[in-house]
Amino acid sequence: MTQTPTTRRVDLDITGMTCAHCVGRVERKLGKLEGVTASVNLPLESAAVTAPSSVTDEELVAAVDRAGYTATLRRAPSDPAPTQVTSARHSVPEEGEGHDHSDHAAHGEHSDHSDHLNHGPSGDVIRPRLIGAAILTIPLFLVSMVPALQFPHWGWVALVLATPVTFWSAWPFHTAAFKAARHGSSTMDTLVSIGVLAAWSFSTVELLLDPGMTAMAGAAHGGGMASMADHQLYFETAGVVTTFLLLGRWLEARAKKQAGAALKSLLDLGAKTATVLRDGVETTVPAAELVPGDEFVVRPGEKVATDGYVVAGHSAVDTSVVTGESVPEEVGPEDTVTGATVNTSGRLLVRATRTGSDTTLAQMGRLVSDAQTGKAPIARLADRISAVFVPIVLVIAVITFALWLLLSGDLHAAFRAAVAVLVIACPCALGLATPVGLLAGTGRASQLGILIRGPEVLEDTRTVDTIVLDKTGTVTAGDLAVTSVTPLDGHDAGHLLLMAGAVEAHSEHPIAAAITAAAREANGGTVPDVDGFESAAGGGVRGTVLPHTVAAGRSDYIATQVASGALTSEHEQRLAEAEQAGATAVWISVDGRVAGIISLQDTVKESSAPAVAEFKRLGLRPILLTGDNAAVAAQVAAAVGISPEDVFAGVRPEDKVARVTELQRAGRVVAMVGDGVNDAPALAQADLGIAMGSGTDVAREAADITVMGSSLGQVVQSVQLSRKTLGIIKSNLFWAFAYNTIGIPVAAVGLLNPMLAGAAMALSSVLVVANSLRLTRFAR
Known part of the structure; x- marks a missing residue:
């Protein structure tokens, strides 16, 4: 018999991705490994990989390496030590290539998502390059475009100003483009790099061929604002495009941190320390060291260190961080409490039941992270388009240049149109449309307890x-309470309730809990032991409360427990009377004979x-x-x-x-x-x-x-927020598609200045992220 191979989940952190095309390339490379499927998230710079046990972690990392990017295994919180596998070729990212991931394997799972919210260079890398570019580009733009500020041989000054912007400020774009080209691919950065380098190179060659082309001051040409056709140098295009794109990346990085902050704040909610009671002595230990069975003290104002149940004490616990509901919950002995909730009043002694990755908070974080890392079906269309988008744009730019040159004979007009096509066609907004929407929507949902x-x-x-x-x-509410006990066949009401409470004590159903609570209250807090407990889901329960066999449940279940195999008409009449009063009625049988009815009532939330x-x-x-x-x-x-x-x-x-x-x-x-x-x-x-x-x-x-939480209103919110998130993603995709669909033809016919194209491209990504951030204000 052929045995089905087991699969496992591997989370990878990936650096160097800059657009949706990068995402598709990584997914395809991983998918070429037999049995491997991967979902790559651009803004989180992560991949959720499902792989058979026959494929090693090193093979997964090597596949990412072959795609031209750097992969690092993300360590699970239960691992005793950092586990890191990186590609040998890219073990240390080049400057501007990505974040410093050298130590994030040392953190717990999903512990530092804010570091993964920027695709391409991080905000810290972008900021000094942006400042440098802005300082040099402002005078470069003014001297190039305002004839009144021009002086003899200003073109050489423009070359000096544009060179560091082109090669230092724009270096992250060039390195990303080179890495993609080395692996036979192209990305959004390929378009930017070619456009910026083309503007600088063309201008430099023109200036070297005619060193005196700017020998006269611009005032001689009339003193007004120069148009692009008034000179043959495009240094300001290289500077302005670079500056705008860096500004867009920086704003985008800041906005995406806001979008992903919800998950990080959720994961930071847990208590850092716990006061453990050992041999009667209180000892403070890291909360991560707790194990099931440990008993710890929670004083007023402190967070509950992990999931457990109250051993001693009474208090009101603020559960809003987990459930989204603001009203504190009263707890006492035997009541469960959740890690990260806050004790507002009395002292509690809690016994831990779940720790580490098994806690409710960890499971919440895992669900939110999986939702953010996953890929909505609507995103597949964007993926398919981005896979061929950049090569098509490069072809369009070449055709644009050739047609302009052929039809008009104007080399400069042809050059401007081709560069504008390259710059305006950035698919960055397309790649961000879905994942940033998911990031903001699922993050806000987690804050609402969804x-x-x-x-x-x-x-x-x-x-x-x-x-x-x-x-x-x-x-x-599910808080049923026993309202009456109707004994039959000579049974005592108190004894009947006690026996029913004993068998129901082993069931989790709210009806069972109410009957057990009433029995304990009537009997000084205890109920008899039960042997041979059996449960029929949705039907009833049975057990032996020595010396009697006791069953409790619905009519059809009790009919199987009584000797006659059916309820009499008198029994049915008693049941109808109880139900007509608006009560939930439960039959009790003892030793195969109907013994009575317990009536309970509930309240509507x-x-x-x-x-x-x-x-x-x-x-x-x-x-x-x-x-x-x-x-x-x-x-x-x-x-x-x-x-x-x-x-x-x-x-x-x-x-x-x-x-x-x-x-x-x-x-x-x-x-x-x-x-x-x-x-x-x-x-x-x-x-x-x-x-x-x-x-x-x-x-x-x-x-x-x-x-x-327990409110049906949260269910309404979950539907509303899900629909709103999907709506935001759809609007993001529409405008991203529309932007490229409209922008490329406009640029190709020469109606778009390359500098304006750079500003528009940067603005498109920022607008997509800003649109997604509207979700963070949902229900506020």
């Missing part, structure tokens, strides 16, 4: 037209009715799906504004999947919102699964979007 699993989810939210809502814990109204405004049809009885479901639906025909009650877990499938077969695109184990299959089946963060890990694993 985790989007991957970029493809954004497009799913656009097509969804039906949203299926679980009731308990989603639409309602304040956020549910406004959320349902907003779903309708967004064009979504809300449907209530619950395992509860029809009377309770109808009351809840009426309270939140869901139509009676869109209420499905008494639905088992497998029936929830069937309902979702039925809707899909009817042509509906379905989103499912739930929080429990019994919702996981339906969340996985739905076109878009949305899990409430207050629910179980199983539900969150099955979902595409997780809202870390």
